[in-house]
Amino acid sequence: MAVESDVMDAAGPYDRARALSAFKLGDVTFYWITRACAISVLLILGGIIISLIVGAWPAIREYGAAFLWTQRWAPSADPPVLGALGPIYGTLITSVIAMMIAIPVGLGIAIFLTEICPIWLRRPIGLAVELLAGIPSIIYGMWGFFVLGPFLANTFQPFMISVFDGVPVLGTIFAGPPSYLSLFNAALILAIMVLPFITSISVDVFKTVPPVLKEAAYGVGCTTWEVVRNVVIPYTRVGVIGGIMLALGRALGETMAVTFIIGNSFKIQSSIFAPGTTISAAIASEFAESDGLHQSGLILLGLLLFVLTFFVLAAARLMLMRLEKKAGN
Amino acid sequence: MNFLRTIVAAGLVAASTSAFAADITGAGATFPFPIYSKWADAYKKETGNGLNYQSIGSGAGIKQIQAKTVTFGATDAPLKHETLEKDGLVQWPMVMGAIVPVVNLEGIKPGELVLSGEVLGDIYLGKIKKWDDAAIAKLNPKLKLPGDAITVVRRSDGSGTTFNFTDYLSKSSADWKAKVGTGTAVEWPTGVGAKGNEGVAGNVGQTKNAIGYVEYAYAKQNKLTHAAMINKAGKTVQPTIESFQAAASNADWAKAPGYYVILTDQPGEASWPITAATFILMHKAATDKAASQEAIKFFKWSFEKGGKMAEELDYIPMPESVVKLIEKTWSAEIKS
Numbered sequence: 001m002a003v004e005s006d007v008m009d010a011a012g013p014y015d016r017a018r019a020l021s022a023f024k025l026g027d028v029t030f031y032w033i034t035r036a037c038a039i040s041v042l043l044i045l046g047g048i049i050i051s052l053i054v055g056a057w058p059a060i061r062e063y064g065a066a067f068l069w070t071q072r073w074a075p076s077a078d079p080p081v082l083g084a085l086g087p088i089y090g091t092l093i094t095s096v097i098a099m100m101i102a103i104p105v106g107l108g109i110a111i112f113l114t115e116i117c118p119i120w121l122r123r124p125i126g127l128a129v130e131l132l133a134g135i136p137s138i139i140y141g142m143w144g145f146f147v148l149g150p151f152l153a154n155t156f157q158p159f160m161i162s163v164f165d166g167v168p169v170l171g172t173i174f175a176g177p178p179s180y181l182s183l184f185n186a187a188l189i190l191a192i193m194v195l196p197f198i199t200s201i202s203v204d205v206f207k208t209v210p211p212v213l214k215e216a217a218y219g220v221g222c223t224t225w226e227v228v229r230n231v232v233i234p235y236t237r238v239g240v241i242g243g244i245m246l247a248l249g250r251a252l253g254e255t256m257a258v259t260f261i262i263g264n265s266f267k268i269q270s271s272i273f274a275p276g277t278t279i280s281a282a283i284a285s286e287f288a289e290s291d292g293l294h295q296s297g298l299i300l301l302g303l304l305l306f307v308l309t310f311f312v313l314a315a316a317r318l319m320l321m322r323l324e325k326k327a328g329n
Numbered sequence: 330m331n332f333l334r335t336i337v338a339a340g341l342v343a344a345s346t347s348a349f350a351a352d353i354t355g356a357g358a359t360f361p362f363p364i365y366s367k368w369a370d371a372y373k374k375e376t377g378n379g380l381n382y383q384s385i386g387s388g389a390g391i392k393q394i395q396a397k398t399v400t401f402g403a404t405d406a407p408l409k410h411e412t413l414e415k416d417g418l419v420q421w422p423m424v425m426g427a428i429v430p431v432v433n434l435e436g437i438k439p440g441e442l443v444l445s446g447e448v449l450g451d452i453y454l455g456k457i458k459k460w461d462d463a464a465i466a467k468l469n470p471k472l473k474l475p476g477d478a479i480t481v482v483r484r485s486d487g488s489g490t491t492f493n494f495t496d497y498l499s500k501s502s503a504d505w506k507a508k509v510g511t512g513t514a515v516e517w518p519t520g521v522g523a524k525g526n527e528g529v530a531g532n533v534g535q536t537k538n539a540i541g542y543v544e545y546a547y548a549k550q551n552k553l554t555h556a557a558m559i560n561k562a563g564k565t566v567q568p569t570i571e572s573f574q575a576a577a578s579n580a581d582w583a584k585a586p587g588y589y590v591i592l593t594d595q596p597g598e599a600s601w602p603i604t605a606a607t608f609i610l611m612h613k614a615a616t617d618k619a620a621s622q623e624a625i626k627f628f629k630w631s632f633e634k635g636g637k638m639a640e641e642l643d644y645i646p647m648p649e650s651v652v653k654l655i656e657k658t659w660s661a662e663i664k665s
Contacts, residue, residue, distance in 0.1 A: 072516065073516055074509075074510075074515070074516035075512055075514050075515065075516070076495070076509070076510045076511060076512025076513075076514070076515040076516065077510060077516065078510070081516075145523075145528070145531065145532075146531070149535075150535055153536070177478060177480070179480075179521055180521070180532055180535060180536060181521045181522070181523060181532065182521075259485070259486075259524060260524055260528070262485075263485065263521035263522050263523075264485030264486075264521075264522030265517065265520075265521065265522065266516070275520075275521040275522065277522075281485075284486075285485050285486040285487065285514070285522070285524070286486065286487045286514045287487075288385060288386030288388055288389050288486070288487060289386050289387055289388040289389075289486070289487030289488060289489075289513035289514060290388055290487060290513075290514065291388055291391075291392075294514070
């Protein structure tokens with residue numbers, strides 16, 4: 001021991017300091033590199049916001065806050081009259097319908113996959129869901145236009161229209177004439193597109209439920225439904241909501257598929273079988289051939305979508321924070 | 330390194346002997362893309378000189394040529410003379426197309442249904458809602474028209490086709506002019522929007538009792554039922570190459586500065602009323618003179634030898650008289 005410590009002492013202070021400072025240098029470098037990466041996101045985001053505001057400025061000055069509740073969109077009028085109410089309505093309504101379809105179906109698939117599905121069927125279904133996520137959105141758009149649209153217009157919509165004919169409220173929501181290109185068709189395509197987000201994230205978080213919890217519940221005689229309802233869902237609530245919010249973000253911003261199948265009408269109509277438009281579809285459709293105030297108005301629409309998405313995500317964060325607090329107590 | 334040096338040397342030699350082929354770049358309207366790329370392909374085979382055309386839309390094409398990032402820009406909606414002067418641009422019509430109303434009506438063959446600009450305007454305004462409306466029946470006393478609602482189909486994306494179609498409606502319907510007007514994207518009073526010519530063609534083809542408007546080529550290739558139109562002279566005309574060219578020949582090009590002529594609703598008994606030219610934009614004094622000259626050579630070649638290729642793709646070549654005017658413009662205005 002003594003000999004060893006002598007050697008250490010002899011080689012001692014200098015090497016040790018060097019090694020330590022090398023470690024420190026590595027640490028500091030790593031710290032700054034990662035920090036720079038993180039800050040660059042803020043810079044990029046800030047840059048996008050600034051350029052959107054600069055581009056949208058002429059429209060902001062011209063229309064002001066009235067842009068938000070004006071329904072008329074007349075780029076060829078002199079001077080152009082532009083209002084965002086139609087696209088805002090379309091964006092929200094298609095996203096809401098899409099989520100109403102995708103949340104139950106997505107959670108259903110996830111529960112089936114983790115709780116009920118025989119092992120041999122798990123892989124094919126899991127793969128199918130992942131494949132849905134891999135299909136490019138333009139393919140969804142084309143499929144919607146050539147296959148889903150005709151089916152809905154010729155079979156599904158006439159059925160719904162006749163079922164709800166004369167029923168108050170529902171009769172105006174499901175009103176004719178049937179159309180290949182409508183808000184509802186776009187929402188359905190969106191639902192299919194966001195399904196994998198909800199499903200695969202739910203599957204992942206469902207897997208994190210400790211088996212011992214479930215086994216205990218089964219042990220006291222719970223049915224599968226009761227286990228899912230009272231053990232799995234409460235345990236994974238935060239993760240599931242995260243997945244749903246990711247899906248909602250996608251639904252709000254999805255462009256290509258929606259552009260194909262929504263029918264591009266800026267008028268708000270009570271029927272969901274009527275054509276409409278979303279913010280992103282309006283931009284995609286009209287940007288290339290636009291100029292001046294019209295183009296500035298489209299950029300302002302983009303800014304609105306940015307703000308809208310920001311609020312949705314912020315609301316989701318807040319909700320998650322509340323839930324976590326509750327769980328903590 | 331050796332390899333690199335060879336390339337640089339080869340480039341220098343080519344440049345110094347002025348046999349150097351400047352690659353021409355163009356960008357703009359989507360409508361003429363098929364014919365420009367066909368011409369470019371044939372031109373390359375014949376001369377070895379290439380051309381790269383990006384179909385990014387007329388509006389973007391105008392922006393690109395103003396920013397001098399391309400040798401030429403292409404637009405379906407011509408620029409006004411003042412704008413041309415301000416930017417130092419030359420403009421001329423390169424090739425024509427025609428827009429035809431197409432319908433999906435049971436038992437009605439192509440060319441049987443007759444429409445007028447006024448009736449077409451009222452359909453697109455949503456004032457005429459059913460096919461057996463008195464105004465349509467009056468133009469078609471012999472046809473049995475269904476009593477079903479008309480499904481109006483239009484473009485969802487901003488486009489030159491829409492510009493020319495709405496321009497025609499503005500000229501033939503005072504109501505349309507007052508309420509909607511002319512533009513690449515307008516405030517549509519009714520109807521569903523489909524993406525691109527192919528979207529409108531597909532939607533009309535699939536939907537019973539639908540009406541839409543597409544470039545002639547799309548109507549022909551999709552075997553859609555086109556309508557006949559009543560023109561300015563009050564005659565019923567069918568969409569044919571002859572009636573399209575008649576519209577161009579009857580237009581007064583010589584008196585229009587910068588060839589600012591929109592070919593809709595032109596006079597003449599044989600003229601198809603919704604004809605449209607697509608235009609080329611170039612700088613009078615280009616920064617890259619070699620590319621500019623090369624582009625003019627290409628356009629000259631296209632006028633001389635490209636007519637047949639254009640017709641094969643259902644475009645309409647510019648009439649001889651107009652081509653002569655354009656060649657004069659080149660020698661007068663473009664500095665080499």
